[in-house]
Amino acid sequence: MNPPPGRKASVTRINGPVVTATGLAGARMYEVVHVGELGLVGEIVRLNGDQATIQVYENTTMLKPGAPVRCTGAPLSVWLGPGLIGNIYDGIQRPLPAIKALHGSWLGRGEKIDPLDPASRWTFEPVVTAGETVSPGQTLGLVTETPLVRHKIMVPPDIPAAAVRRIAGKGLHGLTETVAILDTATGPREITLVQKWPVRVPRPIRERRPVSQPLLTGQRIIDTFFPIGKGGCAAIPGGFGTGKTITQHQLAKWSDADIIVFIGCGERGNEMTEVLREFPKILDPRSGRPLMERTILIANTSNMPVAAREASIYTGIALAEYYRDMGLDVAVFADSTSRWAEALRELAARLEEMPAEEGFPATLPTRLAQFYERGGAVTTLAGEPGSISIVGAVSPPGGDFSEPVTQHTQRFIRCFWALDTELANARHYPSIHWIRSYSDYVGAISGWWKKQNPDWTELRTEALTLLQREDRLQQIVKLIGADALPDAQQLILFIAELLKDGFLAQNAFDEKDQFCSPARQAALLQVISQVYRKSRSLIEAGVALGRIRELPALRRLIHVKTIYGNEEIAQITALSQQIQAELDGLVAERGAP
Amino acid sequence: MNASPRISIPDKGLAYVGAARIEGPLVVVERVRDAGYDEMVEITDPSGRPRLGRVLDISETRAIVQILEGTSGLSHETLRARFLGESFRLPVSRHMLGRTFDGLGRPLDGNPPPLSSDLRDVNGLPINPHAREYPREFIQTGLSAIDGMNSLVRGQKLPIFSGNGLPHDRVCAQIIRQARLLEGGEEFSIVFAAMGVKHDVAEFFIRNCEESGALSRVAAFLSLADAPSVERLLTPRLALTLAEHLAFDCGQHVLVLLTDMTNYCESLREVGTIRGEIPGRKGYPGYLYSDLASLYERAGRIEGSPGSITQMAILTMPSDDISHPVPDLTGYITEGQIVLDRDLFQRGIYPPIAGLPSLSRLMKDGIGKGYTREDHPALASQLFACYARVKRIRALADVIGEEALGPLDRQVLKFGETFEHRFLAQGETENRPIATTLDLGWEILSTLPREELHRVSAELLSQHYQTGK
Ligand SMILES: Nc1ncnc2c1ncn2[C@@H]1O[C@H](COP(=O)(O)OP(=O)(O)OP(=O)(O)O)[C@@H](O)[C@H]1O
Ligand SMILES: [Mg+2]
Secondary structure: OOOOOOOOOEEEEEEOOEEEEEOOOOOOOOEEEEEOOOOEEEEEEEEEOOEEEEEEOOOOOOOOOOOEEEEEEEEOEEEEOOOOOOOEEOOOOOEHHHHHHHHOOEOOOOOOOOOOOOOOEEEEEEOOOOOOEEOOOOEEEEEEEEOOEEEEEEOOOOOOOEEEEEEOOOEEEEOOOEEEEEEEOOEEEEEEOOEEEEOOOOOOOOEEEOOOOEOOOOOHHHHHHOOOEOOOEEEEEOOOOOOHHHHHHHHHHHOOOOEEEEEEEOOOHHHHHHHHHHOOOOEOOOOOOEHHHHEEEEEEOOOOOHHHHHHHHHHHHHHHHHHHOOOOEEEEEEEOHHHHHHHHHHHHHHOOOOEOHHHOEOOHHHHHHHHHHOOEEEEOOOOOEEEEEEEEEEOOHHHOOOOHHHHHHHHHOOEEOOEOHHHHHOOOOOOEOOOOOEEOOHHHHHHHHHHHOOOHHHHHHHHHHHHHHHHHHHHHHHHHOHHHOOHHHHHHHHHHHHHHHHHHOOOOOOOOOOOOOHHHHHHHHHHHHHHHHHHHHHHHOOOOHHHHHOOHHHHHHOOHHHHOOOOOHHHHHHHHHHHHHHHHHHHHHHHOO | OOOOOOOOOOOOOOEEEOOOEEEOOEEEEEOOOOOOOOEEEEEEOOOOOEEEEEEEEEEOOEEEEEEOOOOOOOOOOOOEEEEEEEEOEEEOOHHHOOOEEEOOOOEOOOOOOOOOOOEEEOOOOOEOHHHEEOOOOEEEOOOHHHHHHOOEEOOOEOOEEEOOOOOHHHHHHHHHHHOEEOOEOOOOEEEEEEEOOOHHHHHHHHHHHHHOOOHHHEEEEEEOOOOOHHHHHOHHHHHHHHHHHHHHHOOOEEEEEEEOHHHHHHHHHHHHHHOOOOEOHHHOEOOHHHHHHHHHOOOEEEOOOOOEEEEEEEEEOHHHOOOOHHHHHHHHHOOEEEEEOHHHHHOOOOOOEOOOOOEEOOHHHHOOOOOOOOOHHHHHHHHHHHHHHHHHHHHHHHHHOHHHOOHHHHHHHHHHHHHHHHHHOOOOOOOOOHHHHHHHHHHHHOOOOHHHOOOOOHHHHHHHOOOOO
8 A cells, every 4th residue: 555665656747647657666557546745546557667657537737747656556446335326426436425515516636535435334134144155246145225226245256165254133334344254265354335346357257148138218219129138238329419318318217227327428517417306306117216216327527537537437337247246237328438438549649659540549449349348148156147238329520420439339239229410400309210220139139029019020020111111212202202102102101200200209308208118119019000001901902092191090190109108008009999990981981882 | 918917926936048949839948847737837038028838748857838829039048937836827806897808818908907816727627517506597599599499598508600701790699688587687797708700700799798788797808810829728718717706606697608619629739730649530639529528518507506607609610511520529518509501691591590400408408388388399399390391392392393392392391481581580689589489480380281290289289370371
């Protein structure tokens, strides 16, 4: 914890967040150091003899050559324990509410507040007894962190098989109090309610499992068309204002994950405030509890130091892994991974590294891969299933997807929700483009959907095919106008309209429609499919499309999603029958001699 | 312009004579001791005229100093650099309202510098995201295109994306004249930062404020086109530093105008290039996003503080290209954008606010029931949808001719004309109350068949749709 004996480490150069220091012969890569009189937090990113390059997580204004540098002996680590849920941290896990309570509304420098309040007390319930043998990842006891989260106090992954020498009884314990003593081969280890873990190191698991369950998001275009599985990775790229943040907020609100980690990485302060104000008020549709009881926020906004932005992604994913290790399904949202990549670029430039594409460091693809690889469905060390799903926003310059971050990200994710500026401009939300997006999880999770609705695959394929045909037809329409097309083709345009307005468009701010249950998704799609099939045969039989369009019940179809909520599927079915009847009426009319 | 810098603290800091290198706005001073990163430096030329600079990079052997007032006339041997022992700070006080300063905060109006012992680092500090208050008070600007479809709220950062020769100054001036809260409330204080704009632009704004009787509520920081370009890097920071004081210490509602951000970014590019940094897109530095964010994020509201900072930055898009790095990165940071459209302008429509690419992200929380009117969100969404359709059909009509369009398509085109000429367009002194804007919206929507209006509920239609239009 001290500088190497007899040497005094001091700053030799300051170039923004990158500081060079000398006298650091004993220091280790990625060790955390405190720089200057204020003790600015930094991390060693390069070692060369006794010279070190330090990336400083705070503004370095008025830092001077000669200023002292103190080693901490530890890599950048997070605190793991009860009290994480509901909290909001900066990129290096400094608790923003506690900072506000101490220092007011502005973020000063040299802040060193513990991520979890050491004075907090929690009710611990042991689940093992003295004398028992325990293995890494095994649960020693439970703490009810929030009404939604039964927090497991686990044997740290770095402790090999051990015997429980002592375990605390059920009762209130301080965060840093010893609740268990384990006898290991290397001596006794004391276990407290809090543990530390270096953020850049993935927490170990027993094995990876294939993705098999959908992560249900309540968003129709995602769940039905481009689903993500629990343990899956998705990217959501789009130009500014196309809906990356709102979509991620929607997913954070309505996904059926146990824990949500939302990383605001180089984005707006107000967006974090919005989550902070909203989530405690919104009730999870499944548990009926406030969403904040399962959510952790990391806020390193665009105007906060860029080095801490780089770290924020790792901080977030390390917290996610910890909850995954409890056998939970965690969803991580990173908004925006492009800002993180830019932080890498900025730091690399200051380190005078050779740039690769568009100034990004050559390590960009590796770093992206490492991040997304920390997602996945796994069997934990304790032998339970757990998962981390990752959704990363990508903000390509000029909205052009051919740039390096989008391109490399595509190599490491299997689900791509391409946002489209034209759709966003027309206020068609979510502006996820149905032709340019894809999901590789459809096969993996279709089993689940088929149990809900045996026709799911067929319905989905039919709808997507229709939209593709419409897309091609639009090329012709652009040249000759829609009216010149035969009715059979105009029908495709018409049904595609119904699909877009009545199914795909989903307003995040509509009380009834912001969350759509799988059953309602299927019901809505089914109605449109029936209209299509029936109309097609009517047109074949010579009925004019104009007659079909005029049907009063059909006009209501577009609004059905906002009229009937998740509990009103019967009414959707009733409307469907009414439409059928009206369509049948046209047949009868036609068929009458 | 050359009153001795009020900001520097006399008789402080160490002085060095001579520079190892002078290149563009950068001066390299060697063997500097005890100077800090971002420290303020005063450089004196042979004639004794002081110029301000700041430290960009410092090691044990040399400091790279960025001279904010240009390096012309400086020489290696005679240059004298005094390190002032602190970063750039601005004395702030509410008495700065009604005053005009240069780009570095020195009075331009002939009056003595304002008295204040309250010195603030012009870089400011980030607001703790946990301390922010979400902005949601609707500001009526009296412009239908903004109020109806891209509403502004108090504490929002909403820039204007314009092009050379487009009337962004007039639009902005009209907003300043007309902006108010629905239930009245106190008037805005205005902090104006001009970066690299021509003298007459600054003159225009100040005259506009004078005419509307607002001059005593305006503080102006002018770094005009003839001022050294590096100076511009500081000007918006000074303006925002004062704005933060007025908003969060004095509890005022402040409207900050920054014009023209494109000039600001060019200065940043200039310095980056001279330092030999790896350029990003179009030669702009890779940290342009973070740098712009350090300005734009200095807007908003703080929990428990009565004041607010609303920010309108004007930028001109080179060749009207919205994907150019300056508008692009701005759009990624701000809470929407008002885009001016050359085509509308050429067709004589004022204000030429583009229907589709404009966006206000905070609109959803500041309008509707309890804020403006219940029908507002659906109406706005429907207007966007219909106008998007107009654009599609216009493209089609360009190919097949208007005559070949079906009757409905022709009706939509007509809607487009009406929308542009009656809803978007309005007089430069016409101040439309929000109710007028919304009623007008419905009236124009009613020129379309009722069943084409998918975005509004049957209930709202029955209340607002006017049959027989
Ligand atoms: N599903 C939705 N329902 C309703 N409105 C939406 C939806 N998605 C996006 N929007 C609208 O689009 C605006 C922009 O969305 P958002 O802030 O998510 O964009 P973004 O892609 O994150 O942009 P940036 O890259 O600049 O952060 C929102 O303010 C909202 O008005
Ligand atoms: Mg966003």
